[in-house]
Amino acid sequence: MSTDALIPFVDEDPPAGPAPATPVAPIPQRLPWRILIVDDDRDVHESTSYALRGLEIVGRKLQLLHAYSSVEGLDVLRQESDVAVILLDVVMETEHAGLAMVDSIRNGLKLQNTRIILRTGQPGQAPEIETIRQYDINDYKTKSELTRGKLYATLTAAIRSYDQLRRLDASRRGLEKIVAASHHFIAEQGLQTFAEGVITQMASLMGLDPEGLVCASVMPTSPGEAAGDYIVIAAAGPYSHLMQKRITDIDNPDIVAQLTRSLTERRSVVGHNSLTLFFAGRDQQDFAAFVAASQPLREVDHHLLEVFCTNIALCASNVTLFDRLRNVAFVDRLLGLPNRAALIQHLDDLGHDDKLADMVLAKIDVDQFAETNDMFGHRYGDLLLGAIGQRLTEQLSERCFIARVAGNTFAIVGHHQWVNPETLKPLFDEPFVVEEIDRRLSVCMSLVRCDEVPFLNGHELLKDASIAMKRAKAGGQGRIEYFTPALGADSKERTRLLHGLHRAFDHDRLFLVYQPQVSLTTGEVLGVEALLRWRAEDGTMVPPDRFIPVAERSGLIVNLGTWVLRTALYDLGRLHAQGFARLRMAVNVSAVQFSQPDFLDILDEALRDNPRVAPERLELEITESVAMVGMERVAALMREVQSRQVAVAIDDFGTGFSSLSYLDCLPADRLKIDRAFINLLDTERPGARIARMIVPLGHQLGMKVLAEGVETESQANILRELGCDEAQGYRYARPMPLDELLSWLQQQPPRP
Structure with missing residues (x-):
């Protein structure tokens, strides 16, 4: 350690001049060195006391303790502390009583610092060197040679050794306390x-x-204060x-x-x-x-x-x-409110103290806050958040815990008497005045009754509130949703599916099947649609309508879609090599994929890596949900795709965002009628007329029309009469792996 880092000490100076009114403490007297004499001969005790009478060693007097057997000596050591030296006779009750006592002192009483000097009556009784080492004896003398001078010299050396060992031991204990204190103070x-x-x-x-x-x-101190x-x-x-x-x-x-x-x-x-x-x-x-x-x-x-x-x-x-x-870590820098970490800690503390009974956790999310930022600027948005935080604090802080847990999301924890929609909703009835602008706000709320869910930790409670908030936001602006076990089970199932989907993707348990598309006029097989399938670890099949939405919400659909595109093109190359060079491959593209900035780059790379496949043999199927990306952007992307000679089909037409203006804006090559309308074709139920209208509509817009889900000959006949161009469905073939598809194609009769 650098000496520069040490703090200097000074002894208190003696007072100058007259004595102070308060008494000065006397100089403390140093405690005497304690010497234990263990010998069964009382004359030895008397002669030793006489020899040491009035002596001081290293500035201290001596205090003698007496024992007349090894048993008495051990009793003294058990009751008395800080014995510096033991003058110990070798032969007492037994021939080796002294040596046995040394063993008890070192190994039983654990007195390692005390110095032991053996005294023997005859030179022949002195212990061997190995015995001295084994029993940790510091010195031995014959009683006859321990004159006053030699006894003084022997004790002085022993006491100095004891003092040094004791100081080292005290320093070690002190340093251990310092280290322990450091850990404690952190x-x-x-x-x-x-x-x-x-x-x-x-x-x-x-x-x-x-x-x-x-x-x-x-x-x-203030700047002017002394x-x-x-x-x-x-x-x-x-x-x-x-x-x-x-x-x-x-x-x-x-x-x-x-x-x-x-x-x-x-x-x-x-x-x-x-x-x-x-x-x-x-x-x-x-x-x-x-x-x-x-x-x-x-x-x-x-x-x-x-x-x-x-x-x-x-x-x-x-x-x-x-x-x-x-x-x-625990304070929101913008508003000075507790943040998400502080909220979780607060919930943890309540849970550990069994204080969650009748408590409610609420999340409040400001609707369309991003639009407010875009319209008035981020500074205005920050001031608006500050106004919200101030109103919540003024109205609830004495009874509730308030935190800002995300950009435009607040959380409140308190008794259900205060944390409920009837109390919280009115707080947003009055407009918020920011920079002389009145801003009325709509908020969504989610609430968790803490005693109705098993408490694991604060993070899980906040997660439950987030699950309910997603349901509320999905219902529109100003919605309120309470968390329920059923809602949590649904969310856990989606999470389980997502984790399983990740594992399936990583371990090649996803695969493609292909369903043929045929001409309604000639019966010729014109193409196939690539469909994604998932075989779970137990061998069962997971339906696409369960896992595809999960993949889209999680973003995994982007990687999945790229894999599907590349695999389908590779398999199409194999089909062409087997003599089916006129087949086209239809690949579904989700709205999430279509909105990716590098979508065209991914498409180009997939085409380059499969040079055996001509781009015009590829068709991308998009659903009407891509309209959410923005009509102008979607139309521009479709034109970019078509410039590469790749066709575009609108899938599942008749559901979702269908509108004539939407359809007229998109430069599609093919229109696919959703299977729900095909099922109604040969019935009198509502909807049957819609399917009949879609076919001429598609032709009027310059597109081929393909019917999905054709299962009966009656449906096929009606579609032919309507002038529908193509069809796919169980009437012709089920989706099948590539090898089965090859066998099926080879069994088809030749077409003119």
């Missing part, structure tokens, strides 16, 4: 809690009760009533003086009965901690305290940083 919630932790850790380090400590910090004004940010024991007060309000002048001195001189101060530690912070946000002891403080390890101060000062800087990060 998780603290704010500066006050952090400062309270400093008090606890500092008291633990000094071996004191966490009382009588005061932490002071530089008080925030520096040096400090405030109490944490206190314990008799000073706890001073929290948030200036340190000048402390009624003990000595504490005020030491805190002020430490903070102004930016250094730690060591007194006789007190210790004031200084902690340097960033941007002059320093603080100091004062600890008073009822008795004189034991010897202070300055280096250990310097490490403690440096480490805790760094922790304080981290606490400030974490406060900023926490603010960024």
Whole structure:
């Protein structure tokens, strides 16, 4: 560690001049070294006491403890602490009683620092070197050679060794506390809690009760205010009533003086009965901690305290940083409201405390907010969001938790008495005035009764609210939807399907089948339509009307559609190579695919990678839903496709967005009548006339007409009479894999 990072310490200067009115604490007396004599010969005890009488070693007196057997000696060690040296006889109750006691001291009582000096009556009784190593004996002497001088020298060496080991051990424990404190402080919630932790850790380090400590910090000042004004940010024991007060309000002048001195001189101060530690912070946000002891403080390890101060000062800087990060993580920067993360945390806390009974989570989404931004600008939109947040706060903040969870979406958590449509809807009846513009708003709402759904976590509750919001938005503006288990089950099923579809795509469980398209006049097979199929892991087939909408909503349809296009062109090349060169391939393209900016690039690449297939043998089928992309853009894209000699067909005509103006704008080559109208052709039910009208309409617009879902000869005859050009359906062939299709084609009779 760099010495520049350490906090300097000063011993408190002795008072100058007359003695102060308050008594000065006396210089603390250092505790004596404790020596335990274990010997069954009382004369040895007396002679040792006489030899050591009046001696001091390393500046301390000696205190002798006596035991007359190994059993008594172990009892003494169990009751007494801080025994520096043991003068131990080898032979007592038994020949090896002394050695057995050493084993109990080291392995049973775990006293590793205490020094052990064996004393033997006869030279021949001295232990072997291996015994000394095995039992961790520090020295051995014969009783006859331990004269007063030699005994003093032996004890001095042992005590110095004990003192060094004890200091090292204390430093190790102190450093462990510092490391533990660092980990603890990282998780603290704010500066006050952090400062309270400093008090606890500092008291633990000094071996004191966490009382009588005061932490002071530089008080925030205005530009004209004088520096040096400090405030109490944490206190314990008799000073706890001073929290948030200036340190000048402390009624003990000595504490005020030491805190002020430490903070102004930016250094730690060591007194006789007190210790004031200084902690340097960033941007002059320093603080100091004062600890008073009822008795004189034991010897202070300055280096250990310097490490403690440096480490805790760094922790304080981290606490400030974490406060900023926490603010960024949990507060919406635009409105100052809690954000999505804060809402989830709030719901988690309510759930863990069993406080969700009768609580409701509501989401409020502003309708057509994007259009407002486009019309008035984003600054106006931000001000409008601010006005909404202000109104919600003014009306509900005392009773509810309010958050902004997305761009134009707010969330409210509270008792059902306050969080319900009858209470929330009226909040949007009055227009919002922003930049002197009155703006009336329509909002969709979704609500979750928290006690009606199993609580997993806040994220799941918010997810339930989002599921209900999707249903509300799908119903139009100003809609309200409560979450129900059935709604959740439907959403989970779609999610399950999506995950399964991803796995199927990755593991080649999707495949194409082809349904022939024939001429109603000659019966010739003119082309085939590529249809996507999914075989689930258990071998069952998943219907396209279940998984295609899921793929479209998730965006997976883009990758799926590219794969279908490339696979269909490759298979068409194989059909041409088998002698069916006049066949065309119809491939469905969803509105999501068609709206992709790189759609034409994908088409060009697929054509380049299949040079055996002429572009005019490819036909792209689009549904009327592409009108949502924008009529002008769709028409322009269709013309680009046709410029590549690729044909375009309008699929499922008669449903969705059908209109004559729509049909007249799109330069399509073929019109496909939806199977729902074909089923009505040979009936008198409503809708039968529509199918009869579509055929001449398509011809009038210059398009070929193909009927889907033809299943009976009666339907085929009616379509022929109407002049319909082509048909596909079970009347001619079911969809089939490529190999089956090849066999089927080879079995067809030749056509003129």
